[in-house]
Amino acid sequence: MPQTTRWATAAIAVSTGMPGVATAATVNVPGDFATIQACIDAAVSGVDECVVAPGTYHETIDFFGKAITLRSSGGADVTTIDATGIGGSVVTCASGEGPGTVLDGFTITGGTGATGGGMHNDHSSPSVANCTFTGNVVSGSGGGMYNEYSSPNVTDCTFRANAGGWCGGGMCNYHTGSPVVTGCVFDGNVGSGMQNHDRSSPVVMGCTFTGNLVGMANSDASDATVGNCVFSWNTGGLLGGGMYSEGSNLRVDHCAFRGNAAKSRGGGVFCRLGNLTLTNCSFNGNTAGESGGGLFIEFGGGTSVVRGCEFRGNTAPWGGAVFNFARDTVVGNCTFVGNAAEYGGGMYNYVNSSPTVTDSTFSGNTAAYGGGMYSIYDSRATMTNCVLWGDSALEVVNDEGATSEISFTDVQGGLPVGAIDGGGNIDIDPMFVSPPDPGPDGTWDGVDDDYGDLRLQAGSPCIDAGDPTFATSPGETDLEAHARVLCGRVDMGAYEFGIGDYDCDRSVDLTDFANWSACMIGPSTAETAVPHTPDCEAFDFDADGDVDLVDFDPFQMIFRP
Numbered sequence: 001m002p003q004t005t006r007w008a009t010a011a012i013a014v015s016t017g018m019p020g021v022a023t024a025a026t027v028n029v030p031g032d033f034a035t036i037q038a039c040i041d042a043a044v045s046g047v048d049e050c051v052v053a054p055g056t057y058h059e060t061i062d063f064f065g066k067a068i069t070l071r072s073s074g075g076a077d078v079t080t081i082d083a084t085g086i087g088g089s090v091v092t093c094a095s096g097e098g099p100g101t102v103l104d105g106f107t108i109t110g111g112t113g114a115t116g117g118g119m120h121n122d123h124s125s126p127s128v129a130n131c132t133f134t135g136n137v138v139s140g141s142g143g144g145m146y147n148e149y150s151s152p153n154v155t156d157c158t159f160r161a162n163a164g165g166w167c168g169g170g171m172c173n174y175h176t177g178s179p180v181v182t183g184c185v186f187d188g189n190v191g192s193g194m195q196n197h198d199r200s201s202p203v204v205m206g207c208t209f210t211g212n213l214v215g216m217a218n219s220d221a222s223d224a225t226v227g228n229c230v231f232s233w234n235t236g237g238l239l240g241g242g243m244y245s246e247g248s249n250l251r252v253d254h255c256a257f258r259g260n261a262a263k264s265r266g267g268g269v270f271c272r273l274g275n276l277t278l279t280n281c282s283f284n285g286n287t288a289g290e291s292g293g294g295l296f297i298e299f300g301g302g303t304s305v306v307r308g309c310e311f312r313g314n315t316a317p318w319g320g321a322v323f324n325f326a327r328d329t330v331v332g333n334c335t336f337v338g339n340a341a342e343y344g345g346g347m348y349n350y351v352n353s354s355p356t357v358t359d360s361t362f363s364g365n366t367a368a369y370g371g372g373m374y375s376i377y378d379s380r381a382t383m384t385n386c387v388l389w390g391d392s393a394l395e396v397v398n399d400e401g402a403t404s405e406i407s408f409t410d411v412q413g414g415l416p417v418g419a420i421d422g423g424g425n426i427d428i429d430p431m432f433v434s435p436p437d438p439g440p441d442g443t444w445d446g447v448d449d450d451y452g453d454l455r456l457q458a459g460s461p462c463i464d465a466g467d468p469t470f471a472t473s474p475g476e477t478d479l480e481a482h483a484r485v486l487c488g489r490v491d492m493g494a495y496e497f498g499i500g501d502y503d504c505d506r507s508v509d510l511t512d513f514a515n516w517s518a519c520m521i522g523p524s525t526a527e528t529a530v531p532h533t534p535d536c537e538a539f540d541f542d543a544d545g546d547v548d549l550v551d552f553d554p555f556q557m558i559f560r561p
Contacts, residue, residue: 026051036070036081037061043068046100054078060088060111063126065095072105076132076158084110089117089146090136093124099153101126108144111136115172116146118162125151125179132158139165142172143191147200151178158185159193168195169213173222178202187211193234196222196248209234209242215260218245227253236262239296240270241286248274249302256282263289265323266296267314275302281309285446288316291348292323293339299326307332308479312451313444315340319348320365324355324379331357333479335494336372337436337451338444339365344374345391349402353379359466359484361454361493363390364436366444370397377401383409384422385466387430387454387493408467410492424467430493431460455480456497458507458560463497466490481543500558502538508558515539516555519547 025044029052033039036057039050041064049069060083063070072079083090090111093101101124108131111117117136119128133144143162145154159170169189173179177200186193186209193212196202201223208230209215215234218224224245231242241260243252250271257268267286269276276297283294293314297304306329311321320339322329324347334357336346345365349355353375362372371391375381381396381404388395389412396411398404398418406415407422414427433455439448456462470490478484479494486498500508502515519536539547541554 024048029053029057030055035059040064040066040068040070052079052106056080056082058082058084058086060086060090060092062092063095063097063101065097065101067098067100069102069104071102075105076107076130079105080107080109082110083112086110088113089115089120091119092116093126093150093152094120094122095124097121097124097126099125099127103128103131105130107132107134109133109135111138111143113138114140115148116142118142118144118159119146121145121147121150121152121177123149125153127153127155128157129155130157132160133162133170134158134160135162137163141165141167141174141195143169143189145171146174147172147177147179148174149176151180154179154181154184156183158187159189160185160187162189164189164191164195166191167197168192168217170194172197173200173202174198176200180205182206184208185210186215189213192217192244195219196224198222201225204229208232211235213237214240214244215242216244218243218248218250220247223249223251225251226255229255230258231255231260231268232258234260236260236266236270238262238264239272240266241268241288243269245269245271245274245276247272249276250274251277252279252281254280256284257286257294258282258284260286261288265290266292267316268294269296271295271297271304273298273300275300276304276306278304278306279308283309283311283314283321285313287314291316291318293319293341294321296323297325297327297329303328303330305330305332306334308477309334310479311336311339311346313338313446313449315444317342318344318350319374320345320367322347324349324353326351327353327355329353329355331355332359333477333484333494334360335454335479336360336362337364337454338438338449340444341367343367343369345371347373347381349373349375349379349381351377351379353381355381357381357383357386359385359478359490359494361386361495362388362395363432363454364438364444364452365391366393367391368393369399370394372396373404375399375402375404380404383407385409385470385490385492387462388412389430389432390435408465408492410462410465424465426461426465428461430462431457433457454493455495456491456493458497458501458558460497462492463487463506464489464491466492477543482540483537486538499538499541500555508555508560510561512538513559513561516547520549520552
């Protein structure tokens with residue numbers, strides 16, 4: 001059927017409701033239509049796709065509710081929709097579009113207006129993939145993309161050098177706008193890489209936020225879920241460089257916060273009046289002008305949880321790594337190394353803060369007061385199964401009515417003034433595999449720093465020295481994802497000793513080698529690996545569920561015949 005006849009017949013089918021007449025067509029721009037909008041206007045919803053050849057198309061487009069695919073044939077690098085000089089949003093979905101409306105493989109640029117310079121979604125949830133939003137500038141919200149009452153699927157897109165005046169230079173999600181954003185890059189946007197406001201709760205996975213004016217901002221009950229993302233070199237205003245949250249409950253897992261900065265509080269993350277759950281995250285080299293170089297948490301009636309996280313080389317005058325302000329934060333299986341402050345190199349607890357810290361290690365942190373931890377104004381920290389060693393000056397300082405209850409913890413120099421002795425505490429070198437070292441210059445400046453290896457050597461007094469009543473939760477692990485208890489009783493610190501020590505005699509010797517050989521099941525490829533039995537978990541160094549040749553190198557490092 002000739003193309004012109006096909007389009008005429010389709011039009012008749014749509015107008016008369018005749019069944020079985022319209023057939024799917026792939027229509028080309030500029031081959032069949034001179035403009036992208038002309039192709040959209042002619043396309044049959046739910047049937048057709050428009051394929052756009054490489055080039056720059058000076059226009060704005062609106063899908064008008066049609067469930068069609070609009071894709072480029074050559075990709076975003078060679079196919080651009082440019083609205084420069086035209087005005088308004090480059091792409092609009094404001095007629096109830098759903099996932100069947102697809103935008104794939106374009107550079108979107110030159111958008112202007114009040115909201116959604118690059119793309120404006122209103123009560124619509126299209127699918128957007130492989131697009132680059134750049135050079136879009138709005139006076140209000142969403143320089144790159146604006147989602148109001150809209151939850152699009154956004155995959156493998158780049159939001160670069162866009163600007164918004166109030167909400168989200170890269171992307172603004174507003175009024176329950178809750179997109180699923182996967183594998184995207186937010187780079188160099190002004191007005192935050194992504195901002196979520198008014199009950200907007202996106203799911204953000206595998207994304208990078210770099211060099212934005214705040215990486216991600218959340219406010220007014222916007223409960224974002226964020227996983228496997230990297231926030232680096234974002235610079236906030238007063239509050240929150242990598243991430244800002246107010247009045248929202250966030251879940252953040254397996255994310256890295258590196259080199260972010262805030263002028264006042266929360267270089268890595270700032271959280272106020274909401275609950276924050278941080279698991280398996282790293283905070284490296286973040287800074288704040290006042291407090292909480294890595295993390296700042298204040299106010300709110302709930303409990304924030306920080307578990308399985310590493311804090312390295314963060315700085316602020318108060319609380320180099322973490323600052324708690326009237327919060328009851330739960331911290332577990334974390335390490336604090338090489339953080340620096342005037343007060344509280346590792347952690348600062350301010351005004352009725354009552355953090356609970358378990359199974360964590362503080363070492364190499366520096367402060368004039370409380371290298372490991374500083375508490376003031378009726379704050380009460382509880383520490384169990386921890387190691388505080390090699391921090392200066394003094395491991396723990398309690399000031400102005402503050403106290404700390406310490407149990408089954410290794411504290412260099414013994415318990416501090418004002419502490420409550422919960423029993424089981426020691427003051428003996430924990431025997432780290434490699435203690436932290438700031439390098440020849442003696443300062444933690446990120447130049448020659450060695451954060452060491454805070455695992456315990458065989459013979460450490462911290463092995464099997466934790467609280468004997470400690471009971472693990474289902475699936476609970478140490479910082480290396482090994483079982484939290486390996487040899488009968490929990491250890492002090494963030495790492496369990498016992499990997500490689502099959503017979504739990506506190507040494508890795510020929511007896512263990514014989515058992516390692518029996519547990520080693522062969523190739524290290526995921527396709528051929530066989531899960532180990534529970535007894536062989538002691539040799540699964542990389543915690544991938546099997547014992548193979550990949551585990552042999554670390555076994556050799558601790559083997560002592």
